[in-house]
Amino acid sequence: xxxxxxxPQSLHVQExxxxxxxxxxxxxxxxxxxxxxxxxxxxxxxxxxxTLNGDEKKKGRISxxxxxxxxxxxxxxxxxxxxxxxxxxCAFKVDSSYxxxxxxxxxxxVRP
Amino acid sequence: DxxxxxxxKHLITATGQRVTLRCSPRSGDLSVYxxxxxxxQGLQFLIQYYNGEERAKGNILERFSAQQFPDLHSELNxxxxxxxxxxxxFCASSQRLGEDYxxxxxxxxxxxVV
Numbered sequence: 057x058x059x060x061x062x063x064p065q066s067l068h069v070q071e072x073x074x075x076x077x078x079x080x081x082x083x084x085x086x087x088x089x090x091x092x093x094x095x096x097x098x099x100x101x102x103x104x105x106x107t108l109n110g111d112e113k114k115k116g117r118i119s120x121x122x123x124x125x126x127x128x129x130x131x132x133x134x135x136x137x138x139x140x141x142x143x144x145x146c147a148f149k150v151d152s153s154y155x156x157x158x159x160x161x162x163x164x165x166v167r168p
Numbered sequence: 169d170x171x172x173x174x175x176x177k178h179l180i181t182a183t184g185q186r187v188t189l190r191c192s193p194r195s196g197d198l199s200v201y202x203x204x205x206x207x208x209q210g211l212q213f214l215i216q217y218y219n220g221e222e223r224a225k226g227n228i229l230e231r232f233s234a235q236q237f238p239d240l241h242s243e244l245n246x247x248x249x250x251x252x253x254x255x256x257x258f259c260a261s262s263q264r265l266g267e268d269y270x271x272x273x274x275x276x277x278x279x280x281v282v
Contacts, residue, residue: 155213158212
């Protein structure tokens with residue numbers, strides 16, 4: 057059974073704090089790692105798709121890194137804003153089967 | 169609007185009944201995926217279709233079935249419903265096999281079985 061673990065489960069920070077979360081996945085048979093942002097009452101929205109070891113992606117204040125050899129990815133948010141409050145999901149794709157296995161997410165709450 | 173349309177948004181039905189959830193993928197996307205999110209659980213993969221053919225199956229119950237039609241819309245059929253089937257059902261689409269752009273999710277169908 058392939059598991060994707062995310063930590064922490066939830067995180068409360070003050071506006072302006074920088075924060076990061078971890079996604080751990082099996083390091084064998086890696087194909088791709090996805091990050092999604094899921095706001096309450098909306099649907100998950102893709103942030104990054106990462107495929108190569110050492111990949112770093114950035115979108116505004118949010119960035120992500122990937123280490124496929126040790127099986128982890130970090131998502132960083134610099135200077136958190138209340139509008140960053142959401143659940144951040146990572147998902148792992150084992151190979152060309154195209155099935156994404158999702159972690160349970162990290163719920164971020166940014167207090168003004 | 170993500171471009172993936174799911175109907176209905178909400179559904180309340182009794183145990184033992186059968187329902188059909190519908191998904192229209194984003195224009196140009198050939199793959200459709202169905203996921204279930206139960207209370208306090210993550211997104212659980214149910215089934216994937218690509219251009220009308222089943223490509224991958226997850227922990228989908230035998231009481232559940234799905235298909236993708238020639239116009240690429242997909243339907244998820246849930247029968248002999250039980251209380252435990254109450255969940256948020258998401259459909260997602262992506263472009264093509266072999267190219268990874270991330271999934272585009274619909275807004276989900278919230279199913280309540282009473």
